[in-house]
Amino acid sequence: MIGSSPFNPATVLRTNFGFRHEHLYEQMSERIIRSDSFPADAVATDRLLLGAKVVLCTLSMLSNRQIDFFIRLVPVETLIFDEASQIEVGDYIPVLHRFQQTLRKLVLIGDDKQLAPYGQDDVTELQSIFELPRLRNRALFLDTQYRMPVVVGEFISRQVYKGKLRTDHRISDPRACRFVDVQKGKEEKMGHSWVNHQEVTVVVHIARLYHAEGKSYRIVTPYDAQRSLIEKELQSAKLPWEDKCFNVDSFQGNEEDYIILSIVRSNKVGFLRNTRRTNVMLTRCKRSMIICTSRSFVTNVAASTLIGRMVVAMGQEAWMDRRDLVRGRLL
Incomplete structure (x- = not known):
């Protein structure tokens, strides 16, 4: 989570590019470290981290050599990839190679019935981790959705998830x-x-x-x-x-x-x-x-x-x- 809790502080590493919804970052500005202000030594890095043990960033940032001081202070032991269905399998290789000595757990969260890896429309051979049969067989399917009203959830279940997605929602209108x-x-x-x-x-x-x-x-x-x-x-x-x-x-x-x-x-x-x-x-x-x-x-x-x-x-x-x-x- 992103927050300032002294028990589980987190920080966000982000590139120095403009974003369409840039104003959203203002809500968590105290926890954001921009790439153009990355420190050049461990002491300055430690001051910026403020004791954070949870770091949020993009997959490409994990491969960036500019974060060397960060990972020395916070060794990468667990990686959690959100929206993993959008990541092409080969994109994991640099990260897995880089952290092979410290990495202990890899968690991939995604839905291969939603957005595909970027470029799949043009290169159909691109696959996410969920589309590899050997790995998909070991995936845990979260079979209950709580977001959508019943009429929407049941339709999506029938048409997209072969009737396997259950709906738990109070709105049935x-x-x-x-x-x-x-x-x-x-x-x-x-x-x-x-x-x-x-x-x-x-x-x-x-x-x-x-x-x-x-x-x-x-x-x-x-x-x-x-x-x-x-x-x-x-x-x-x-x-x-x-x-x-x-x-x-x-x-x-x-x-x-x-x-x-x-x-x-x-x-x-x-x-x-x-x-x-x-x-x-x-x-x-x-x-x-x-x-x-x-x-x-x-x-x-x-x-x-x-x-x-x-x-x-x-x-x-x-x-x-x-x-x-x-x-x-x-x-």
């Missing part, structure tokens, strides 16, 4: 998953990404309703151009925008009470062809989610995708009446 038919929404190319202006309008309207009700919500979309456009419109509407809107890849591992999804596409399947990424997108809500999309698109062109199958599973009653949306009735 089928209205925890709703769709808004953005009839006039059209996908438009913007650079190397896509936007849908009509969906932006609907998303901001829903965000305004949630904000007025004091509800905790986040907005997720597959395309970065759409994320940027939504943020811009939230600002124009004088609504909270920082830490509110994310693309799918940046939101894996995160969750929120209420999720608003903007699918963007209205003509071609695009992103929705990737079941693993779609799985991430559909599994972030703790109380409910509203999916903004074109009904004709998800029931025709995208009918065979995970979200198309969700439309069928949720039934006609999952589609919100536009009059209710205008009147501010989200349930």
Whole structure:
């Protein structure tokens, strides 16, 4: 954990690069050591660590020779890799070689039904540790999820986890998953990404309703151009925008009470062809989610995708009446 507890202090090593949500690091600034301020001797390093025995950093940082003083003071005995399904098998080799004398335990946490190792779309041979049969057979499957409402959890279990994922959740109302038919929404190319202006309008309207009700919500979309456009419109509407809107890849591992999804596409399947990424997108809500999309698109062109199958599973009653949306009735 990250914190200032005297019993289990931790520190974070990070590179000196800009990040989209840079403001989040301000919340733990006392525990962050930037690469451009790494000390050149053990004494200065010890002062920076403040007695921390838990160090958080990226896999690439573990291979960086700049951290030599850190690992002399805090020998690496246990490595815990979060989101390990996104790490290609070969990327572990430098780290395992470097710490072979001190390493005692290796823990890998991940889900091979969510984001794949970077580049697998182009190089299909890339594999994570969970996709190696000899190692997968020894993996422990955590078979109960507590995040998603029953209607979402049971659908995901059937469609993605072969019915093996159980749901333990107090919300069983089928209205925890709703769709808004953005009839006039059209996908438009913007650079190397896509936007849908009509969906932006609907998303901001829903965000305004949630904000007025004091509800905790986040907005997720597959395309970065759409994320940027939504943020811009939230600002124009004088609504909270920082830490509110994310693309799918940046939101894996995160969750929120209420999720608003903007699918963007209205003509071609695009992103929705990737079941693993779609799985991430559909599994972030703790109380409910509203999916903004074109009904004709998800029931025709995208009918065979995970979200198309969700439309069928949720039934006609999952589609919100536009009059209710205008009147501010989200349930």
